Amino acid sequence: MIRTRLCDFLGIDFPIICAPMGFVTGAELAAAVSNAGGLGIMAFSGNPPEALRQEIRRLRSLTDRPFGVNLILHYPVEEHVTVCIEEKVPILSFFWGDPSRFVERAHAVGIKVFHQVGSVRTAQRAVKAGVDVIIAQGVEAGGHIEGEVTTMALVPRVVDAISPIPVVATGGIADARGFVAALALGADGVSLGTRFLATTESNAHPIYKERVLKANEEDTVLTTLFGHGWPNAPHRTIRTAFVEEWLGKEERGNESRSDELVIGETRIAGELVPVVRFKGYPPSKDASGDIESMNLLAGQGVGLVHDIKTASTIVRELVEGAQSITKNRLNGFMGGT
Numbered sequence: 222m223i224r225t226r227l228c229d230f231l232g233i234d235f236p237i238i239c240a241p242m243g244f245v246t247g248a249e250l251a252a253a254v255s256n257a258g259g260l261g262i263m264a265f266s267g268n269p270p271e272a273l274r275q276e277i278r279r280l281r282s283l284t285d286r287p288f289g290v291n292l293i294l295h296y297p298v299e300e301h302v303t304v305c306i307e308e309k310v311p312i313l314s315f316f317w318g319d320p321s322r323f324v325e326r327a328h329a330v331g332i333k334v335f336h337q338v339g340s341v342r343t344a345q346r347a348v349k350a351g352v353d354v355i356i357a358q359g360v361e362a363g364g365h366i367e368g369e370v371t372t373m374a375l376v377p378r379v380v381d382a383i384s385p386i387p388v389v390a391t392g393g394i395a396d397a398r399g400f401v402a403a404l405a406l407g408a409d410g411v412s413l414g415t416r417f418l419a420t421t422e423s424n425a426h427p428i429y430k431e432r433v434l435k436a437n438e439e440d441t442v443l444t445t446l447f448g449h450g451w452p453n454a455p456h457r458t459i460r461t462a463f464v465e466e467w468l469g470k471e472e473r474g475n476e477s478r479s480d481e482l483v484i485g486e487t488r489i490a491g492e493l494v495p496v497v498r499f500k501g502y503p504p505s506k507d508a509s510g511d512i513e514s515m516n517l518l519a520g521q522g523v524g525l526v527h528d529i530k531t532a533s534t535i536v537r538e539l540v541e542g543a544q545s546i547t548k549n550r551l552n553g554f555m556g557g558t
Contacts (some may be wrong), residue, residue: 237254289310314335
């Protein structure tokens with residue numbers, strides 16, 4: 222059994238978290254991971270507060286296990302936080318900003334607070350604010366990237382800096398080997414995004430999933446190209462023909478022009494909305510138009526993702542693989558049998 226103190230703290234079976242990928246980690250995927258014994262964290266995906274409330278209730282109807290909701294602090298999320306507190310979500314997860322103003326309110330109703338960071342400094346600041354769990358994100362990760370340090374270098378530094386606060390490792394982890402490696406670095410758990418993107422429960426568009434399956438570790442790039450509405454925010458995305466065309470001209474993607482070319486549409490809170498060029502929306506199954514010119518976010522662990530599986534299968538393979546590595550490989554180094 223692969224179990225850490227994070228499991229006891231959260232009431233989960235395995236220290237495996239599904240990362241909250243915008244427009245991808247919806248209620249179905251988050252519930253599937255939680256039902257498999259891990260922790261699913263649902264992205265708020267641009268939903269207005271009341272639509273988020275309905276998604277939280279839908280997620281709760283799909284699982285009786287702990288789950289989380291993630292909010293991006295670049296956006297005005299005060300009302301979203303209020304909804305999460307009113308709904309008493311088990312875990313409230315933040316990224317890209319200072320969560321300190323929300324921690325006390327969340328704790329007052331028994332909500333545990335996560336914060337994702339990209340540096341030791343931001344980890345220490347979050348712990349000072351009372352955050353319960355730190356997610357240390359290496360630069361290998363897909364999606365938006367706050368720091369510049371690799372997972373291998375960042376995780377042990379954060380662990381040392383904020384002990385005894387639990388640390389979850391994320392970035393480039395896509396199989397049991399990465400899972401075990403993160404635990405060896407001192408992490409209490411792992412968060413996987415790209416691997417869970419390629420699942421039957423993921424909301425990712427079929428073309429998006431197909432590109433993930435075909436990509437290798439050299440097929441992603443860290444850029445600010447998809448900066449319309451969230452300018453100058455680094456993110457790791459797949460090198461499509463569109464991305465290659467605009468590399469070196471990223472400033473154009475950060476202008477957020479009101480007359481930007483519309484390349485498709487997607488659905489938010491049940492309503493169809495246009496997707497303009499350089500918008501950071503990763504294409505969901507509801508998206509249409511020029512999918513390959515949209516933001517196909519993925520981490521460098523993408524080369525380890527070869528097929529579409531159920532979320533429960535991935536959780537089981539991570540656990541069984543980690544057990545096998547620990548017993549058969551690592552034990553062998555110590556002269557065990």
